[in-house]
Amino acid sequence: MSTHFYGEGNIGSAPEYRAFNNGNDEPRRLLRLNVYFDNPIPAKEGFEDRGGFWAPVELWHRDAEHWQTLYQKGMRVLVEGRTVRDEWEDAEENERVTFKIEARRVGILPYRIEQVTLVPREPSAESPADE
Template identity: 30%
Template structure:
């Protein structure tokens, strides 16, 4: 099965809805995207708005709850997922959701201030998060050991000596 990843620029069209499913945090909101088109005699005009339901999970959901509000310009990256079911009358229904893996404010529209979230004690992290933390610690330790690593031909010579 192929997965479809997209990046969408738009404005948050609803308040962020936040809920817990057991230990898992889930946030969702509506995202409106207005493409613009240049028309020779009118200049730039807005095309009809395309609406998406955005869902995000776990730490991203927590951060969205604290950071994103209705009307704010955002850029969302994630995977399109379609759910199909039958309603009470037996009619086929479907819903397409953008399952976000990254959400950020659109800095072409304003400025933002980033605050790193403190690690939560007792919260299980994914293996990717573990690997990234270990890599970050390794890179930091290497920078402390040698804050000015060799560059260019010096780096090649250092690699040859190490091999």
């Protein structure tokens, strides 16, 4: 079961990168983010958070290794994807259920960013250089 998800939140810890063997093909790459999706409500002085939640965000992409240095703790992001029910057993063999977000896109929002530096990307063997 899954449901479309679209939310804005803050990355709560350093991103976690993993690569999984895929036979003779290129490995599958995963970037995991722990994101707090808040629910800011206007208050007399600024905003008040009502009903936010933490969710693991999984981003499967060939550039995930590069992105692990791009995304940082505290960064504000916009996540689009789907929620997925994840069933597992804890150390005491109790059944647990959590919901994770399988992201299609994770956009960086300009809050709390002091500087952005763009560097030209070197052409890879997979994509020929523009001529």
